[in-house]
Amino acid sequence: MSPITNPQTPSYEAADPPSDALNSDSSQSSTLSSQHNGMLHYTIANGVVSNTGLAPAIWSSAEDDLAVKLPNGNSSKDVTSATGVVAFPSPPASEYEVESTNTLAVAAKSHSEADLAKRLNLNADWMGTSQVYIALAAYTQTSGNLGPLRDWRKDRVNALTKSPYDPLIYTDLSSIDCKLGYTDICVANAYRALLLTQAGLNTTQITSLPNLTNDVRKAIRVRLHTSSKKKINKELNGIKLEASQHLLRGLRGCRAYWDGLQEANKALKAFPGNPEVLGLKKELDKDFKTAHQELVAAGCKPKSIRELTRSGKIYQKKYPWVDETLSWRTPALLREVNKEFGQNAEVKSVVWGTPEEIAAARKRVKKEGEDVGPLGIFATRLIKKDEVILVDRTLLGISDARQNQLDWCDGCHASLRTPYLKPEDVRHPDCCKAVAYCSQECYDTAINGYHPLLCGKDFDWIYTTSLIGASGDGECGSRWRPIMFVRLMAIILSDMKSSSIITHPLQHPLVARMAANYPGPNVLTPETTHQWQFFENVVAPTQILLQLGIDVFSSPLFTQEVVQTIYWRLENNADMGYTELTYSTPTGQVKGERANQVNVNPNYLFFNHSCMPNVTWHGGAVPDSHGTEISWLRTSKGEVEKPGSSSVICIANRDIKKGEELKISYVGDPLGLGEEGGVLEGVIRAGKRDWMGKWFDDGCGCVVCEKENEDARKAAAAAEEGV
Numbered sequence: 001m002s003p004i005t006n007p008q009t010p011s012y013e014a015a016d017p018p019s020d021a022l023n024s025d026s027s028q029s030s031t032l033s034s035q036h037n038g039m040l041h042y043t044i045a046n047g048v049v050s051n052t053g054l055a056p057a058i059w060s061s062a063e064d065d066l067a068v069k070l071p072n073g074n075s076s077k078d079v080t081s082a083t084g085v086v087a088f089p090s091p092p093a094s095e096y097e098v099e100s101t102n103t104l105a106v107a108a109k110s111h112s113e114a115d116l117a118k119r120l121n122l123n124a125d126w127m128g129t130s131q132v133y134i135a136l137a138a139y140t141q142t143s144g145n146l147g148p149l150r151d152w153r154k155d156r157v158n159a160l161t162k163s164p165y166d167p168l169i170y171t172d173l174s175s176i177d178c179k180l181g182y183t184d185i186c187v188a189n190a191y192r193a194l195l196l197t198q199a200g201l202n203t204t205q206i207t208s209l210p211n212l213t214n215d216v217r218k219a220i221r222v223r224l225h226t227s228s229k230k231k232i233n234k235e236l237n238g239i240k241l242e243a244s245q246h247l248l249r250g251l252r253g254c255r256a257y258w259d260g261l262q263e264a265n266k267a268l269k270a271f272p273g274n275p276e277v278l279g280l281k282k283e284l285d286k287d288f289k290t291a292h293q294e295l296v297a298a299g300c301k302p303k304s305i306r307e308l309t310r311s312g313k314i315y316q317k318k319y320p321w322v323d324e325t326l327s328w329r330t331p332a333l334l335r336e337v338n339k340e341f342g343q344n345a346e347v348k349s350v351v352w353g354t355p356e357e358i359a360a361a362r363k364r365v366k367k368e369g370e371d372v373g374p375l376g377i378f379a380t381r382l383i384k385k386d387e388v389i390l391v392d393r394t395l396l397g398i399s400d401a402r403q404n405q406l407d408w409c410d411g412c413h414a415s416l417r418t419p420y421l422k423p424e425d426v427r428h429p430d431c432c433k434a435v436a437y438c439s440q441e442c443y444d445t446a447i448n449g450y451h452p453l454l455c456g457k458d459f460d461w462i463y464t465t466s467l468i469g470a471s472g473d474g475e476c477g478s479r480w481r482p483i484m485f486v487r488l489m490a491i492i493l494s495d496m497k498s499s500s501i502i503t504h505p506l507q508h509p510l511v512a513r514m515a516a517n518y519p520g521p522n523v524l525t526p527e528t529t530h531q532w533q534f535f536e537n538v539v540a541p542t543q544i545l546l547q548l549g550i551d552v553f554s555s556p557l558f559t560q561e562v563v564q565t566i567y568w569r570l571e572n573n574a575d576m577g578y579t580e581l582t583y584s585t586p587t588g589q590v591k592g593e594r595a596n597q598v599n600v601n602p603n604y605l606f607f608n609h610s611c612m613p614n615v616t617w618h619g620g621a622v623p624d625s626h627g628t629e630i631s632w633l634r635t636s637k638g639e640v641e642k643p644g645s646s647s648v649i650c651i652a653n654r655d656i657k658k659g660e661e662l663k664i665s666y667v668g669d670p671l672g673l674g675e676e677g678g679v680l681e682g683v684i685r686a687g688k689r690d691w692m693g694k695w696f697d698d699g700c701g702c703v704v705c706e707k708e709n710e711d712a713r714k715a716a717a718a719a720e721e722g723v
């Protein structure tokens with residue numbers, strides 16, 4: 001099978017390094033400190049914050065200098081609904097020229113983040129997702145540009161409802177998003193602008209939108225009041241250049257230097273010798289080399305270096321212009337969730353913090369329609385050791401076994417091989433030969449729900465191994481998010497078709513129940529960054545939506561903000577593992593079969609973590625040495641879970657009192673007791689503690705974490721005294 005069979009997939013290839021990634025031709029580059037078309041220059045100054053945290057000269061520049069200048073001479077205060085091009089004066093280039101990429105984060109190390117935000121009067125909610133452009137986002141605020149940019153953004157989004165196929169609106173959005181520090185959204189909007197210009201120029205078509213060329217050209221014709229073919233082509237080429245530049249800036253802001261270099265090469269093919277693109281390429285090249293050298297110096301192996309330099313990183317942040325009620329979980333949702341929880345347990349609000357904070361929060365009863373906050377699972381009766389508490393099935397179980405394979409149930413991922421299932425029990429649909437099911441239940445759910453949307457569509461292009469991280473070791477490579485996105489979107493779209501209640505993808509019950517892991521209020525630079533890739537986070541989901549028949553340009557429901565929010569939620573709630581099954585071929589040969597799995601189980605996802613868990617979980621229903629019939633795999637109804645399935649089975653590992661919170665371990669054996677090094681030597685434990693930083697700071701609140709916190713405090717105090 002060819003790696004990319006989807007005709008809509010753009011020519012995104014990363015098989016070889018950009019020819020000059022490590023050997024750039026500096027003779028072609030323009031100077032980096034130049035102003036570009038009167039727009040803000042995006043590099044950020046090193047000197048700005050490195051000595052005192054923040055150099056006052058920059059942060060309190062004269063208002064005039066910093067106000068948004070409109071072409072008509074008005075200042076930013078006048079911008080409410082800009083219709084023309086808004087130009088932003090650049091901060092003085094000398095002061096903004098940078099070496100370091102994360103200057104404010106460096107500064108934040110010496111001041112508490114909240115303190116830093118307060119001193120600068122920054123609104124942490126609007127500090128963006130980029131690690132690289134964090135000082136730019138701060139500058140946007142201190143210069144008074146935040147308000148006008150927000151207004152302009154609203155205006156542009158509104159303009160899209162009237163003219164969804166005008167690529168200029170997407171380049172405007174891309175430019176605004178970059179200045180706000182949301183470079184992931186900047187990239188996506190630039191990508192959408194590029195898709196539109198390519199359709200308008202008839203160089204690439206989108207199969208599911210056959211009228212797109214006409215639609216794009218009509219939008220330009222109406223805006224420019226011209227029917228001249230030449231003028232329309234010129235406009236489209238101009239927008240294409242601008243979109244390419246925003247794309248490169250955005251990729252740099254997401255630290256996706258490798259992808260940036262690839263895209264810079266593409267842009268230079270279309271616009272040979274363009275000084276702006278050459279300048280951006282030079283910056284990307286420099287960043288790429290620095291990242292490469294740092295990894296070499298840190299002793300990374302060549303394969304990791306390759307993968308790490310190709311992978312970007314961003315902060316997990318809310319998009320503050322998205323209606324916040326879309327991320328609320330309300331009492332009504334909680335009631336629905338609890339209907340699925342049976343007799344053993346219920347989902348309720350949890351509070352983390354000091355005893356006073358917990359007591360105060362307990363007094364607050366959430367009203368209808370309000371956000372119920374963080375949740376956890378609590379025992380509703382005495383649960384005895386070894387009792388099965390929950391068996392949680394899912395439709396969101398995926399693996400690195402390609403979709404169109406008949407070895408696994410397309411619904412629950414159970415193995416369809418003998419001896420795990422009798423051949424006569426396998427169900428085949430009438431509509432296609434690509435999938436099969438382990439039971440009538442899985443068959444009915446699929447055929448009456450998500451399958452018709454996927455039937456006949458080939459998504460194997462997402463699984464291609466020619467791109468980074470698709471090696472499949474442990475987590476379906478790095479591709480699990482788009483692979484899961486396909487299934488999730490098919491479920492959402494089929495449910496939205498049949499239900500008048502679900503009007504937004506983020507409100508679909510499967511998506512609405514999941515929380516992302518955003519930083520707390522007023523946190524400027526969260527500790528944790530998240531892997532981000534152009535293909536995985538932007539190209540793939542956009543193409544998946546198009547392939548599923550969604551017009552991403554005219555639908556306000558499928559913006560990149562919505563896509564990335566879904567990605568954040570999946571990431572915070574997915575469990576990963578693998579299934580290893582053996583089977584006999586008809587000739588009697590015994591073969592092994594391993595599938596790396598990622599699941600989002602809709603009820604299990606409410607478990608919080610403890611290093612002293614009272615619940616043990618088993619995924620993949622892997623048979624033990626006794627064969628396929630395993631006593632602990634029995635569900636509360638006495639059924640046996642099918643080997644390879646994406647269900648998780650949760651069992652009490654001690655007696656649990658009524659009202660106690662039920663907790664699992666997110667990190668395998670959390671104390672490392674069963675592993676070499678163990679808790680006594682602290683080595684394995686330290687790694688586990690580090691790993692937990694992905695979900696929460698300062699440990700999980702268990703006695704082990706608390707003791708470690710106390711020891712660390714004492715050690716720090718002793719060190720200070722010693723100084």
Ligand SMILES: C[S@@+](CC[C@H](N)C(=O)[O-])C[C@H]1O[C@@H](n2cnc3c(N)ncnc32)[C@H](O)[C@@H]1O
Binds near residue numbers: 515516517573605
């Ligand atoms: C899979 S979800 C668990 C359910 C989640 N509490 C909710 O409200 O939906 C994982 C998230 O729960 C939170 N969490 C889990 N265990 C925790 C703990 N011991 N202390 C603080 N936060 C915890 C973290 O925010 C983490 O990202």
